[in-house]
Amino acid sequence: MPVKKDFLEILACPKCKGKLELNEQENGLICRPCKLVYEIRDEIPIMLISEAKALEESVAP
Incomplete structure (x- = not known):
């Protein structure tokens, strides 16, 4: 079961405090600025x- 969307909304990157997004495989959270x-x-x-x-550079925006 992937991370719930409402849980994802409250998570932030620990480095820059920016927004995170779920990757396509739903096995990682992406911080684009970092x-x-x-x-x-x-x-x-x-x-x-x-x-x-x-x-990786191959990850689409």
């Missing part, structure tokens, strides 16, 4: 900057 992806494991977003991965 170009980071926060992984979702077992339906729990891992909101640690040190755990974030670089956003």
Whole structure:
């Protein structure tokens, strides 16, 4: 089960406090200004900057 939309609305990027969006696979949260992806494991977003991965350029806006 993916992250609920209302829960997604209250989450913010821990680095810039910007808005996050769910990726197409629904297994990560994207922060476009920081170009980071926060992984979702077992339906729990891992909101640690040190755990974030670089956003690939192939991800569409």
